[in-house]
Amino acid sequence: MPFWLMKSEPAELSIADLQRLGQARWDGVRNYQARNFLRGMQVGDLFFFYHSSCAVPGIAGIARIERAAYPDPSALDPHSHYFDAKASSEKNPWSAVDVAFVEAFPEVIRLPQLKAQSALTALPLVHKGSRLSVMPVSTDEWQAILALR
Template identity: 50%
Template sequence: MAKWLVKTEPSECSIDDFESAKDQTIPWDGVRNYQARNFLQEMAEGDDVFVYHSSCKHIGVAGIVRVVTSAYPDPTQFRTDSPYYDPKSTPEKPRWQAVDMAFEKKLPRLIPLDEIKSLPGLEGL
């Protein structure tokens, strides 16, 4: 089982959003960075994911979610009304992927990334 870190602005999607979502599950879609897309393709069901709040007053890892689906074509790339629409992407040749992630736990405090990386087993995160 791999460990991952996803970065999000809490005003867009926070650990609290995972906790309050239907079935406590959210599709991780709208990713439009090729390296991040490649990481999504590598994610597997059961992998743990640290949710890192960024671009806000209090930054750090806020909680843990779990990957509950393997990667699938991100449906937002096909929706013309979506800010993530990609006219070069087709159902036959999708460019972007998504995975579903489910809430596991909210941490009692935000943990800075440097502290997470210093934990045994997470040095390469």
């Protein structure tokens, strides 16, 4: 089973929000490479839920893909800040997935801690300037991160 890491700003959707809701739509991805990774996800895949653009960035927990990629409705909603005027119901280039809560970590695994792990040197997250919001995680990387909990 493939593993993933997905970033969300906690003001948009946090691990606590997902825990409270149980399930949510993961939308608003507006990078083609990240979108392509979304399209590669299968129901049941697990991902690390990463809090970004916040006081304590890092991995906050684990969630699961509940529904495979489908056209992102936020691209068609003029009231959404993810609205894309070039998208239409016939040609929507963006995708969303539905996710479900699995586990919240007692403490966020902070980015400096992740960067210090030699097993994670290939993970795009730890590279300076990487802004990719969805990325694959190898089985070895997954296990190395789980060991940090």
